[in-house]
Amino acid sequence: MTEGVTAGPEPLFTPEPIPLRRSLDADPEGWASQLRNAVRTVQGLQEKLRLSPEELAGARAAERAGLPISITPYYLSLCDPFDVACPIRRQVVPHAFEASEVEGDLRDPLGEESHEVAPELIQRYPDRALLLVTDRCAVYCRFCTRSRIVGTGAGPRSERRLLPAFEYLRAHPEIRDVIVSGGDPLAMSTPRIARVLQSLRQIPSVETIRIATRIPVALPQRITSELVEALRPFHPIWIMTHFNHPKELTVQARDGLRRLADAGFPVLNHTVLLRGVNDDSAVLAELFRGLVRERTKPYYLLQADPVRGTSHLRTPLDTGLRIMSELQGRLSGIALPKFIVDTPGGLGKVPMGPSYVVSRRPGATRFRTHRGVEVDYLDPPE
Numbered sequence: 001m002t003e004g005v006t007a008g009p010e011p012l013f014t015p016e017p018i019p020l021r022r023s024l025d026a027d028p029e030g031w032a033s034q035l036r037n038a039v040r041t042v043q044g045l046q047e048k049l050r051l052s053p054e055e056l057a058g059a060r061a062a063e064r065a066g067l068p069i070s071i072t073p074y075y076l077s078l079c080d081p082f083d084v085a086c087p088i089r090r091q092v093v094p095h096a097f098e099a100s101e102v103e104g105d106l107r108d109p110l111g112e113e114s115h116e117v118a119p120e121l122i123q124r125y126p127d128r129a130l131l132l133v134t135d136r137c138a139v140y141c142r143f144c145t146r147s148r149i150v151g152t153g154a155g156p157r158s159e160r161r162l163l164p165a166f167e168y169l170r171a172h173p174e175i176r177d178v179i180v181s182g183g184d185p186l187a188m189s190t191p192r193i194a195r196v197l198q199s200l201r202q203i204p205s206v207e208t209i210r211i212a213t214r215i216p217v218a219l220p221q222r223i224t225s226e227l228v229e230a231l232r233p234f235h236p237i238w239i240m241t242h243f244n245h246p247k248e249l250t251v252q253a254r255d256g257l258r259r260l261a262d263a264g265f266p267v268l269n270h271t272v273l274l275r276g277v278n279d280d281s282a283v284l285a286e287l288f289r290g291l292v293r294e295r296t297k298p299y300y301l302l303q304a305d306p307v308r309g310t311s312h313l314r315t316p317l318d319t320g321l322r323i324m325s326e327l328q329g330r331l332s333g334i335a336l337p338k339f340i341v342d343t344p345g346g347l348g349k350v351p352m353g354p355s356y357v358v359s360r361r362p363g364a365t366r367f368r369t370h371r372g373v374e375v376d377y378l379d380p381p382e
């Protein structure tokens, strides 16, 4: 399919850039108004962006069925209104390609339904579990692994609904790490988040809680002092966030990350490798360096999961391997994530990387380093 731009004398839209404020608390309720005013319709998109015919068809299809549209005014302000290749826009504006399926596409690529051990609780590893507390997000990402269940309208899960999950965790003390996810947990009200964390903290075997959230990217206004203070009593809490492009590291987003780090939350970042968004080592180097400056560790570079209708956003495995080899030696270790493939069916994550081993013989390994030179490493004598 060829990508074009709708012809027409004048655009329908009036882009209104959101002023970037220094203090997120200048308007502590700003996040709620961002959520209320999120663009959710084709008409709303047309008012802000000049849609290509393919985007328009994708948006109409999404409005009828499929993954819904939601883009906060803040995140929309990062989209180029004219450029269909804008890396921010590609993440959130539907495309006609979403209707295409290719071999290997899956509705539930990580086999979460077959690993559900209690309602809303998924266990794929012995020592950790994933708790899905809501289906809502500030933005709906077109590549979302959980597109089958996000934005269905069910909303935050009630305490009653989550009770069997808490009972399961209590009965399985080998689970020490719970990832609170969804949807986006930080899109819920603060008291509701606090109640979930409180219930988890009443289970002595749960040592670590992780909050998986794209809020620092899509709605950094949500990282208020009130939120940070409400989360702090439940430490140790790790924040797993999801920046994909350096354009997302705005003044507001950087303020949000700093605020989390200042309150003692280790912040780790997952970046999903996406075609036309960040499949370029220079773009990723800028992103990873920017994250480290804000004390956020680039944790995983994820090969995009084979979610149905996302092949136009995915890259071949070789792209990730090439990027990792270009970054190795060029970025400090703290800025270099692991490249991970989450294997289809939920059978586990596999770290991948370029091979530096040229040959092996007993007691000696020959490496080719990132400088392109070969060198022998000798084992100690037996």
Ligand code: SF4
Pocket: 136, 137, 138, 139, 140, 141, 143, 144, 145, 146, 147, 150, 182, 183, 184, 213, 214
């Ligand atoms: S914020 Fe996360 S859960 Fe929500 S649509 Fe995006 S990737 Fe999916």
